[in-house]
Amino acid sequence: MTTRPLAVFDLDGTLADSSHRQHWLQRTPRDWKAFFAAATDDPPLAEGVALALRHAEDCEVGYLTGRPERCRRDTLTWLAQHGLPEGKLWMRPDNDRRPARHTKLEILRRIARDREIRHVVDDDELVCEACEKAGFPVIRARWATPSDTLRDAQQRAGRT
Template sequence: MFVVFDLDGTLADHSHRHHHVMEEPQNWDAFFAECPADAPHPQVIAALHAHQKSGHRVEIWSGRSAVVKTETRQWLSKHGINPDLLKHMRPVDDLTADDTLKENWLRAATPRPDAVYEDRTLVVDMFRRNGIACFQVAPGDY
């Protein structure tokens, strides 16, 4: 089985910085800069570890900007997640909508994931339209 996990809002609690992108003008630089302070979502991290222990292939696909790739890898390591699981991040200065960005990654994926853990309703709906079982771990109507 091949399972994909989202990062912001799924493995990581980004609620403390979410205000940066919920009002105009959106400040994506500030949103991403505060990611090292994210708290973990222990239940979702436990699910990731359970998949690994079951021998499943696990990857992290994040819409987070690659501008904070080093900080992201450090956060993963700090919270007991192998940073090498991070397979996709948003290219620097790319403002593609999350559902489109992840659908492009899905189209290129070989093999296709069997399941995804995600929070954003927009992205959950996209995976489900593409026949992928998607576990929505938190409300994500943003």
């Protein structure tokens, strides 16, 4: 039996609306613990969820997030509560503070050794550019309201 191709989805800003918790990142110092704890209350982004469900028809769906590993249980619960397809979840190690474009590309390259990656779906422009440069097909998640706070957290703070 042939393995189905993999469609890889980001979470924050792609499947989950994190705007209600970004205020935790606008203070100094940033309150990362509160920011990630509030992720359980993220509303789903309808466009992203619909795309994941469509991809599940002919692909295996997986999730690649910059959220730290300590958020695994809450993240899996959130995915199930919102009817997203079951799939592997790749997360950032708790102590990894590199920008998302580095951590995600490293994980994607590892996955691609054994799997065809049909698409990477992400809202982070720098992640999308790095993926395209590495030869991965990308769908830009442009359905969420852009956030300078989240962009800074993804790229400079290396936390999501």
